Amino acid sequence: ARRKGRASRAVPSTARAARPSPHTLAAVSDPRRVRADRNAVLYVAGLAASTFGSSAFALTAGIWVKTLSGSNGLAGLVSFCVWGPSLATPLFGLLADRVRRRRLVVAVNAATAAALVPLWLVHDGSDVWLLFAVMTAYGLALAVLDPAESALVAGALRPETLARVNGVRTTVTEGWKLVAPLAGAGVFVAAGGGVLAMLDAATFLVAALACAGMRLDDTAPRRGGEDWLTELRTGLRHVLGDRAMRTLLVGSGIVLAVNGLRSPGMFAAVDLLGRPPAFLGVLGSAQGAGSVLGGLLSIRFLRAGREVAFATAGAAVAALGGLLQCLPSVTAVAVGSAANGCGLPWLLVAGCTMVQTRTPNALQGRVASVTTMLLFTGQTLSLPVGSLLVGLVDYRVTFAAYGVVALLCAVRLHRIHPSAAGRDSFC
Numbered sequence: 001a002r003r004k005g006r007a008s009r010a011v012p013s014t015a016r017a018a019r020p021s022p023h024t025l026a027a028v029s030d031p032r033r034v035r036a037d038r039n040a041v042l043y044v045a046g047l048a049a050s051t052f053g054s055s056a057f058a059l060t061a062g063i064w065v066k067t068l069s070g071s072n073g074l075a076g077l078v079s080f081c082v083w084g085p086s087l088a089t090p091l092f093g094l095l096a097d098r099v100r101r102r103r104l105v106v107a108v109n110a111a112t113a114a115a116l117v118p119l120w121l122v123h124d125g126s127d128v129w130l131l132f133a134v135m136t137a138y139g140l141a142l143a144v145l146d147p148a149e150s151a152l153v154a155g156a157l158r159p160e161t162l163a164r165v166n167g168v169r170t171t172v173t174e175g176w177k178l179v180a181p182l183a184g185a186g187v188f189v190a191a192g193g194g195v196l197a198m199l200d201a202a203t204f205l206v207a208a209l210a211c212a213g214m215r216l217d218d219t220a221p222r223r224g225g226e227d228w229l230t231e232l233r234t235g236l237r238h239v240l241g242d243r244a245m246r247t248l249l250v251g252s253g254i255v256l257a258v259n260g261l262r263s264p265g266m267f268a269a270v271d272l273l274g275r276p277p278a279f280l281g282v283l284g285s286a287q288g289a290g291s292v293l294g295g296l297l298s299i300r301f302l303r304a305g306r307e308v309a310f311a312t313a314g315a316a317v318a319a320l321g322g323l324l325q326c327l328p329s330v331t332a333v334a335v336g337s338a339a340n341g342c343g344l345p346w347l348l349v350a351g352c353t354m355v356q357t358r359t360p361n362a363l364q365g366r367v368a369s370v371t372t373m374l375l376f377t378g379q380t381l382s383l384p385v386g387s388l389l390v391g392l393v394d395y396r397v398t399f400a401a402y403g404v405v406a407l408l409c410a411v412r413l414h415r416i417h418p419s420a421a422g423r424d425s426f427c
Helices: 002-018 022-029 031-069 072-096 101-115 117-121 125-156 159-178 180-191 193-212 228-240 243-262 265-272 277-301 307-324 330-357 361-389 395-414
Strands: none
Touching (some): 031 180, 031 193, 031 277, 072 125, 072 361, 117 125, 125 159, 125 193, 125 361, 159 277, 180 193, 180 277, 243 265, 243 307, 243 395, 265 395
């Protein structure tokens, strides 16, 4: 009787195990969900390829300039070439709201690959100007891609999957910093910068092909008959009219601006530690390790409506990283790089997720460009100032300032309710 009872109870259990769950049936029966999952895989795969090349090459470009010129200031200006074009991001966001977004992303990725080819001609110090010119074009391409990709993904994915995809994207792309900086520095030392530039060009072609394979409605967004200046103001009003969104983006932008003052000091920190410029690849890998951890945690904890709390934690972790890098120790600087790599992406992922989930599709390009402007304009302007300061003051001054500002930002974000709206000032 007991055996019979156990057998009778086992039948419903087996039937339940064999029966598809409602979530599985929904995934099979809803073609939009299947298409969204396919789009997510292609998007992350293409972005992972291009960011691997960028992570390997962007840092190595500064090492390349340092090797050819021997100047820390010129090496720091490479970052300004990359970030400088972002000052025109509002215009690029308007472009993303007026044209077919997938065609734009595919074309810009292919053009970036072509722009990297002339770097094969850089051989000595007299060719440094060519490297600066190409890196400016590189930055221009990234400035166009940022709002276009953000708008494209917001329309290609289901809203409830955006936070998770942003977390996966952070894990994959930032995680490349574990190997990409070392790989880039290794290729540079073994084969030269020209070979590395060609490898980076190939990754942009992969990204173009991945985007071309996405299934989505690639019609141009409808225009309301407004002039371009009015359209730009519409995107700006949308961001500034949301108190939580405004506070998160402005606070993160301030942290990144001070980080721009700190970044050129990394070359001086490596000098003080008695290491060659290529040691920046090791620190970049430490930062990548922190980014992997941060990305995994974002997949687990970041959800729509919790962006402010997540950004608060990111600012606090970044503050710890900046203060640790003030210490004259290889271990402390490496751990600080890891903390910085963990904290800063949390600010960016939280901001992007909040913007994407609270913005209508027709405004996605403009609002993404306003987001980029608030986040990165201060950093762009502070990079040349940091390149100047690195020769005038101890680099640890800017590192300490960065840690204090990030900590103050964490305190301010902690006081904001995630659903808050209004027009009271940030301070």
